[in-house]
Structures are given as structure tokens and as C-alpha cells.
Amino acid sequence: MTMLAAQKRPIPRWKWLLGAAVVAIPLLLGIGLTKDPSFIPSMIVGRSLPSFSLEPLAGTEQVASEKLLGKPLVINFWASWCVSCRDEHPLLVQLGDRAELFDEFDIIGINYRDSPVAAAQFLDRQGHFPYPSGQDKRGRLGIDFGVYGMPETFFVDAEGVVQARQVGPLTPQAIEQNLKLIGAVR
Amino acid sequence: MKRFAAALAFSLAMATPAATAPFQTESPVETQVREIGAKLRCPVCQSENILDSQSGTAREMIVMLREQLAQGRTEAEIVEYFRSRYGDYVLLSPPVAGFGGIIWTVPAVLLLLAGGACLLLVRRSADKASRTNEEANTLEPLNEQRLRRLEL
Numbered sequence: 001m002t003m004l005a006a007q008k009r010p011i012p013r014w015k016w017l018l019g020a021a022v023v024a025i026p027l028l029l030g031i032g033l034t035k036d037p038s039f040i041p042s043m044i045v046g047r048s049l050p051s052f053s054l055e056p057l058a059g060t061e062q063v064a065s066e067k068l069l070g071k072p073l074v075i076n077f078w079a080s081w082c083v084s085c086r087d088e089h090p091l092l093v094q095l096g097d098r099a100e101l102f103d104e105f106d107i108i109g110i111n112y113r114d115s116p117v118a119a120a121q122f123l124d125r126q127g128h129f130p131y132p133s134g135q136d137k138r139g140r141l142g143i144d145f146g147v148y149g150m151p152e153t154f155f156v157d158a159e160g161v162v163q164a165r166q167v168g169p170l171t172p173q174a175i176e177q178n179l180k181l182i183g184a185v186r
Numbered sequence: 187m188k189r190f191a192a193a194l195a196f197s198l199a200m201a202t203p204a205a206t207a208p209f210q211t212e213s214p215v216e217t218q219v220r221e222i223g224a225k226l227r228c229p230v231c232q233s234e235n236i237l238d239s240q241s242g243t244a245r246e247m248i249v250m251l252r253e254q255l256a257q258g259r260t261e262a263e264i265v266e267y268f269r270s271r272y273g274d275y276v277l278l279s280p281p282v283a284g285f286g287g288i289i290w291t292v293p294a295v296l297l298l299l300a301g302g303a304c305l306l307l308v309r310r311s312a313d314k315a316s317r318t319n320e321e322a323n324t325l326e327p328l329n330e331q332r333l334r335r336l337e338l
Contacts, residue, residue: 014303040272040273044271139246140250142243143246
């Protein structure tokens with residue numbers, strides 16, 4: 001290339017386009033990498049609670065959705081084989097005590113794809129919940145809720161509409177925020 | 187000849203069913219279970235259909251699939267059943283309508299654009315080559331104007 005041509009020639013448009021693509025493609029890929037590919041958006045949020053009646057883990061009274069209508073409700077899916085369920089366990093016990101004390105909301109557990117013996121051992125070790133747990137041995141109710149990871153917690157308002165879902169262990173912030181959402185905080 | 191024809195007819199009669207009939211007859215419901223199961227993604231694994239997955243959830247989904255087929259539900263109804271619980275995630279090939287449409291159309295559009303660009307480039311360089319040839323074959327003196335033309 002001579003000096004003569006180098007001075008006068010403007011950068012062609014295709015070079016701009018190529019440059020833009022070279023910048024944009026890694027940028028988009030980079031954004032994609034920050035997202036969790038296993039995350040599944042919830043289909044149940046905004047819909048009514050599926051009806052269920054489960055055998056209890058302890059005692060004789062069925063854990064049924066019918067009895068829980070008319071009050072904000074927290075539903076926690078847990079299992080003895082789930083490692084991160086241990087992390088949220090003390091928070092759930094506290095939450096159960098709070099539900100009993102202030103009567104602002106109900107809370108139940110769903111023991112998901114577990115054996116009653118293993119579940120009982122887990123509770124003996126970690127501490128018992130002050131609320132009942134129903135057994136979802138085959139995970140059918142879990143499928144109705146769109147559960148894919150353990151633990152998962154659902155927040156249902158007094159009208160029976162699911163307002164929020166938390167995937168993974170609960171945190172105090174998540175609890176407060178979602179309880180407000182279902183009108184369980186005065 | 188007659189004997190040969192008879193032998194041929196016999197061997198054909200023996201050969202055809204053996205070649206077409208499967209070794210074990212599968213019930214049509216099981217064929218359907220496999221067809222639908224291959225289209226549904228296991229929610230607890232990544233990029234695996236519920237037939238291949240060893241997870242408990244996937245196995246339960248197969249059981250449910252079988253039950254629903256036995257109840258006389260159609261494929262569309264069963265797929266919708268799982269879709270209403272897990273969303274489009276549960277479909278191994280995204281739907282053509284809605285957001286899924288982008289996934290299907292973008293590669294085709296890009297391919298067309300790239301093809302067009304290639305064609306344009308090839309044509310342009312062919313033009314340039316013929317022009318430089320012409321230029322080289324003239325007896326015009328090499329002045330600044332001609333030099334610039336050659337550069338292009």
C-alpha cells in the first residue's frame with residue numbers, strides 16, 4: 001500500500017460491521033455465561049395452589065391443602081438426602097415457631113422423595129419442625145409444583161395463589177420479603 | 187425350472203417376514219412412550235431426555251406418561267401437562283411460536299446474510315481482478331491518477 005492510498009481511503013462499512021460483531025459476540029457469550037443454565041422459571045407463581053392430601057410423616061392427620069385455605073401459607077419441600085436443607089433447617093424451625101406464636105400464616109413441610117425412616121433420623125439429628133410434614137414419596141406433588149432442586153419453598157397468599165418461589169436454602173431476607181408478599185406480616 | 191420357481195417362492199416367503207418383523211413385538215403404547223419421552227427434557231438434569239435420565243423425577247415422569255396414555259390422552263395433552271408445570275424448559279426442541287421462534291429463525295437469517303456477503307465479496311474481487319488486468323495491458327503512462335485506480 002502506498003502512502004497515497006493510505007491517506008485518502010475511508011474505512012469501509014463492512015469493516016465497521018465486522019468490528020461490531022467481534023465485540024458483540026463475545027459480549028453476548030459473556031452475559032450468557034453468567035446465567036445459570038439449570039435455572040427453570042416457575043410456572044406456578046401467579047396460579048392457584050394445586051390441591052393435595054398427603055400422608056403425614058408423623059401422627060395420623062393428613063396434610064391436606066383444603067384445611068390450609070384462607071390464611072397465608074408457606075410450603076417447604078425438603079429431604080434427608082438434601083445437603084443444603086441442613087443450612088436452612090434452623091431458619092425453618094424459627095419460622096415454624098413464629099407461625100405458632102403470631103398466627104399470621106401457616107407453614108407445612110413436604111418430605112420429597114424420601115423414606116420415612118431416613119426423614120425421621122434427619123429430624124432427630126437436626127431438630128424437629130414445629131409443624132407437620134406430608135410425604136411425597138414419589139415426587140408427584142413436586143412435579144405439580146414444578147420442583148427441580150432441593151430445597152424449594154413456596155409462598156401462598158390467603159386466596160390460595162402462589163406468589164413466590166425460593167429455590168435453594170432460605171435466607172432471613174428472602175423470608176421477610178416473601179412473607180410481606182403474601183400478606184403474612186402485620 | 188418349476189422346482190427353482192417353487193424354491194424361490196418359498197425362500198421369498200420365508201425371507202420377507204423375517205426382514206420386516208421386529209424380533210419382539212412392542213405394544214403401540216410403549217412405542218408412544220418412547221416417542222413422547224424422547225421429546226421431554228428431564229427437569230433435574232441438563233440436556234437429557236426423560237428416557238435416558240436415571241433420575242427419580244424422570245423415571246416418575248415416564249410412569250405418569252404411561253398412565254396418561256393408558257387414560258387415552260393425546261400426545262399434545264400430555265406435553266401440555268408437563269409444560270404447564272415446567273414451562274418450555276421441559277421441551278427438548280423449543281416451540282416455533284413466541285420466543286422460541288427467534289431461536290429457529292436467527293441461524294437461518296445469519297446463514298443467508300453470510301452467504302450473501304460471500305457472494306458479494308467474490309463478485310467484487312472478480313471485478314477488481316478483471317479491472318487490474320485491463321489496466322496492466324494499456325500503454326498509458328503510470329501517472330498519479332492511474333496509480334490510484336490500480337490501488338483500488
